[in-house]
Amino acid sequence: xxxxxxxxxxxLRLIGxxxxxxxxxxxxxxxLAHMTEAVRTTGLYKRFGQQIAVGGVDxxxxxxxxxxxxxxxxxxxxTSLSMVTGLLRPDAGTIHIDGFDVWLDPVxxxxxxxxxxxxxxxxxxxxxxxxxxxxxxxxGLPKREVEQRAEExxxxxxxxxSADKLVVDYSTGMRKKIGLSAALLHNPAVLFLDEPFEGxxxxxxxxxxxxxxxxxxxxxxxxxxxxxxxxxxxxxxWVSVMSxxxxxxxxxxxxxxxxxxxxxxxxDLVGAGRDNDGSGEEGLSWLGSSRA
Amino acid sequence: MAGLQQGVRLGLGATVALFFxxxxxxxxxxxxxxxxxxxxxxxxxxxxxxVAAGGFLAMSLVRLAAPDMAVNLVIIAFAVFWVTWTIGxxxxxxxxxxxxxxxxxxxxxxxxxxxxxxxxxxxxxxxPLVTLVITSGAIAGLAAGVAGIAIGVIAVLLQFALCxxxxxxxxxxxxxxxxxxxxxxxxxxxxxLVVLLSQAPNLIANRGSSLDVERVVVGMAGILxxxxxxxxxxxxxxxxxxxxxxxAAVALVVLGFGALWIAALKRAxxxxxxxxxxxxxxxxxxxxxxxxxxxxxxxxxxxxFKYVRRDPRxxxxxxxxxxxxxxxxxxxxxxxxxEMSGAWLASFPACISALMxxxxxxxAFGIDGRSLWMNxxxxxxxxxxxxxxxxxxxxxxxxxxxxxTAVTLAGSFIxxxxxxxxxxxxxxxxxxxxxxxxxxxxxxxxxxxxxERINAFSGAAPGQGGVAFLxxxxxxxxxxxxxxxxxxxxxLGVMWWSALAVPYGMGVAWAGRRIGGAVGFGRYPEILAAxxxxx
Numbered sequence: 001x002x003x004x005x006x007x008x009x010x011x012l013r014l015i016g017x018x019x020x021x022x023x024x025x026x027x028x029x030x031x032l033a034h035m036t037e038a039v040r041t042t043g044l045y046k047r048f049g050q051q052i053a054v055g056g057v058d059x060x061x062x063x064x065x066x067x068x069x070x071x072x073x074x075x076x077x078x079t080s081l082s083m084v085t086g087l088l089r090p091d092a093g094t095i096h097i098d099g100f101d102v103w104l105d106p107v108x109x110x111x112x113x114x115x116x117x118x119x120x121x122x123x124x125x126x127x128x129x130x131x132x133x134x135x136x137x138x139x140g141l142p143k144r145e146v147e148q149r150a151e152e153x154x155x156x157x158x159x160x161x162s163a164d165k166l167v168v169d170y171s172t173g174m175r176k177k178i179g180l181s182a183a184l185l186h187n188p189a190v191l192f193l194d195e196p197f198e199g200x201x202x203x204x205x206x207x208x209x210x211x212x213x214x215x216x217x218x219x220x221x222x223x224x225x226x227x228x229x230x231x232x233x234x235x236x237x238w239v240s241v242m243s244x245x246x247x248x249x250x251x252x253x254x255x256x257x258x259x260x261x262x263x264x265x266x267x268d269l270v271g272a273g274r275d276n277d278g279s280g281e282e283g284l285s286w287l288g289s290s291r292a
Numbered sequence: 293m294a295g296l297q298q299g300v301r302l303g304l305g306a307t308v309a310l311f312f313x314x315x316x317x318x319x320x321x322x323x324x325x326x327x328x329x330x331x332x333x334x335x336x337x338x339x340x341x342x343v344a345a346g347g348f349l350a351m352s353l354v355r356l357a358a359p360d361m362a363v364n365l366v367i368i369a370f371a372v373f374w375v376t377w378t379i380g381x382x383x384x385x386x387x388x389x390x391x392x393x394x395x396x397x398x399x400x401x402x403x404x405x406x407x408x409x410x411x412x413x414x415x416x417x418x419x420p421l422v423t424l425v426i427t428s429g430a431i432a433g434l435a436a437g438v439a440g441i442a443i444g445v446i447a448v449l450l451q452f453a454l455c456x457x458x459x460x461x462x463x464x465x466x467x468x469x470x471x472x473x474x475x476x477x478x479x480x481x482x483x484x485l486v487v488l489l490s491q492a493p494n495l496i497a498n499r500g501s502s503l504d505v506e507r508v509v510v511g512m513a514g515i516l517x518x519x520x521x522x523x524x525x526x527x528x529x530x531x532x533x534x535x536x537x538x539x540a541a542v543a544l545v546v547l548g549f550g551a552l553w554i555a556a557l558k559r560a561x562x563x564x565x566x567x568x569x570x571x572x573x574x575x576x577x578x579x580x581x582x583x584x585x586x587x588x589x590x591x592x593x594x595x596x597f598k599y600v601r602r603d604p605r606x607x608x609x610x611x612x613x614x615x616x617x618x619x620x621x622x623x624x625x626x627x628x629x630x631e632m633s634g635a636w637l638a639s640f641p642a643c644i645s646a647l648m649x650x651x652x653x654x655x656a657f658g659i660d661g662r663s664l665w666m667n668x669x670x671x672x673x674x675x676x677x678x679x680x681x682x683x684x685x686x687x688x689x690x691x692x693x694x695x696x697t698a699v700t701l702a703g704s705f706i707x708x709x710x711x712x713x714x715x716x717x718x719x720x721x722x723x724x725x726x727x728x729x730x731x732x733x734x735x736x737x738x739x740x741x742x743x744e745r746i747n748a749f750s751g752a753a754p755g756q757g758g759v760a761f762l763x764x765x766x767x768x769x770x771x772x773x774x775x776x777x778x779x780x781x782x783x784l785g786v787m788w789w790s791a792l793a794v795p796y797g798m799g800v801a802w803a804g805r806r807i808g809g810a811v812g813f814g815r816y817p818e819i820l821a822a823x824x825x826x827x
Contacts, residue, residue, distance in 0.1 A: 107672030137591035
């Protein structure tokens with residue numbers, strides 16, 4: 001990462017001859033940020049009818065990190081990720097990936113990102129192998145290259161035996177694995193995964209984790225949303241906590257945890273921990289004695 | 293404690309009221325917050341009122357016919373309604389969005405409550421009401437005196453119940469088959485046979501244009517009179533004891549069907565989904581990927597071909613177009629040759645089939661549905677969308693051109709002038725291009741979700757029926773209008789004009805892709821949302 005920065009500063013010296021001092025400072029900070037940040041959103045906002053799904057989110061993910069986006073249901077994780085990946089138009093705010101604006105420079109952004117959206121939406125009537133090949137060719141990769149990469153991905157993901165089955169007949173774990181394969185096929189710089197481990201059996205989950213760890217070890221970035229705190233704690237070095245359409249905490253894992261377990265930190269942050277003491281006693285008095 | 297007991301003690305009237313409110317809420321919920329859905333709803337409401345009023349009027353006008361004839365006509369009408377309700381839901385028209393019974397499986401409902409509730413939700417809706425209004429036109433058309441009206445009302449209500457219960461019985465009984473993927477695919481194709489069969493009387497009527505209509509009506513009514521629907525209609529005309537016996541018989545049939553329906557319902561609720569137990573592999577080396585230069589275009593064409601083969605929705609559309617063309621050729625071949633000029637015979641079926649085939653593309657992204665995100669995360673320029681449309685166009689054209697050619701050949705042979713096939717094949721191909729161009733624009737302007745489950749009995753996701761209607765009829769009208777410049781001159785004898793048809797068609801298709809690419813890229817997230825609705 002260090003030589004990236006010095007390279008950037010070198011560029012800036014060149015630029016400095018032509019621009020004013022204050023502009024230069026803005027340039028430096030922006031350029032440095034682009035050097036080190038894979039994802040930055042500012043004031044991201046989305047409303048569905050009366051409901052504000054995402055109310056001004058400033059998401060930051062440093063380059064090369066394994067980042068977890070956690071939050072209770074309805075916190076706006078999926079909506080945020082959809083907007084960041086260009087699948088949903090934000091009402092306001094900007095999104096930059098590797099310094100490129102998602103909505104102004106879609107070509108540059110789309111070449112750099114891989115996406116596994118929520119749900120299991122895939123081309124159901126293609127086989128796993130055909131799905132990968134379609135995806136690769138659509139991205140303009142040479143066919144031979146696509147076939148070779150697909151073959152390797154299918155092997156690693158343990159999908160070789162089912163490669164020629166239609167995706168419509170795949171189980172949840174297989175779908176997540178083929179979806180991740182499709183997202184990795186063009187070797188993106190940043191990978192966005194929405195609930196990649198939801199409904200996945202431990203064996204498949206382990207495969208997913210291994211592939212993702214290998215991927216981030218090479219300096220690429222993963223952003224994934226999850227409910228499973230243990231997993232986030234084990235895998236991530238960067239955490240963003242969302243609650244009610246806002247980011248309530250963001251930073252390196254240890255900083256967010258601040259000595260607690262991530263689960264406790266999460267409960268404290270989203271305001272669920274406080275209420276645990278007395279309120280449970282008030283209602284539900286009829287529950288638990290089903291003699292009637 | 294209280295909750296448990298209330299659930300069990302819900303009376304029949306309360307159950308009916310509860311389910312009625314539930315259905316109304318479901319309809320209202322589907323409309324909430326979506327202007328396009330609301331417009332679509334208003335649209336279908338207006339259509340429904342028009343159909344109901346027209347139907348009622350037509351039914352009541354049979355009074356003008358001779359009494360015997362009037363009864364015969366109503367018998368046929370009732371029978372047609374019954375058959376329509378029986379097979380209609382399988383034809384995927386957006387007329388019915390009934391509650392899925394499996395959602396009620398965990399509620400502690402007695403069979404009686406379940407039956408009453410399901411019946412209530414079935415009859416709560418626009419189209420059941422339209423049916424009721426039209427059939428009650430028979431009272432105005434046939435009944436005489438107070439007793440006659442009383443019998444008429446009972447007959448109409450029984451006919452209504454018969455239609456609904458039969459419709460439910462058929463769909464529920466088939467729901468097991470409809471739940472498995474292969475069964476669903478099979479049924480989708482089987483539906484076409486039903487469509488073809490339903491054309492049979494039409495064909496016979498066309499063939500025997502020398503026969504007088506009256507004899508055909510009397511003959512048909514003589515047979516249909518013995519169907520439950522026919523008996524109900526007959527009773528209105530007959531009156532007296534005969535009517536009472538007839539109606540009692542119909543009531544028995546309704547109850548019997550109802551019992552069968554409930555039995556089927558209970559079975560369907562606990563029968564497992566077997567759709568994933570088909571380990572058959574597919575491995576095909578697509579011709580498209582071998583012939584076309586490597587790239588996104590070839591990928592789209594290959595994918596489209598696979599979808600035509602493997603997705604029943606696409607297949608049904610194509611096969612329906614082929615079937616309609618065949619029926620048209622067949623029926624005009626029986627019609628009087630003197631009435632139609634050879635040019636008409638050669639061109640009309642060809643143009644209709646070309647338009648129908650090409651308008652399969654008028655909701656190009658609908659079949660991709662929720663998987664369209666995969667394109668969305670790749671497409672970075674309008675050119676990508678255009679390329680995608682072009683791939684779809686090529687795939688469809690490869691299938692459609694031979695069909696249109698065959699239809700033209702058949703038409704011109706029947707016309708007795710095989711040479712006519714040359715200009716009119718050109719015209720047909722031109723119309724194909726026009727349809728593709730129009731379809732590309734419609735696809736980006738009025739996209740809608742094409743339900744994955746064919747037993748949803750709808751061409752669109754709940755609430756999108758209006759958009760689907762606008763999309764398909766709008767593109768039909770636009771396609772027809774844009775086709776006229778190449779269809780009319782050859783039809784009027786200016787044969788050399790047909791040489792312009794293919795360039796014109798390709799031009800329109802190109803322009804459609806151009807507009808579709810530019811507009812479509814700008815609103816890709818919105819298209820994605822429109823085709824990804826739960827269905």
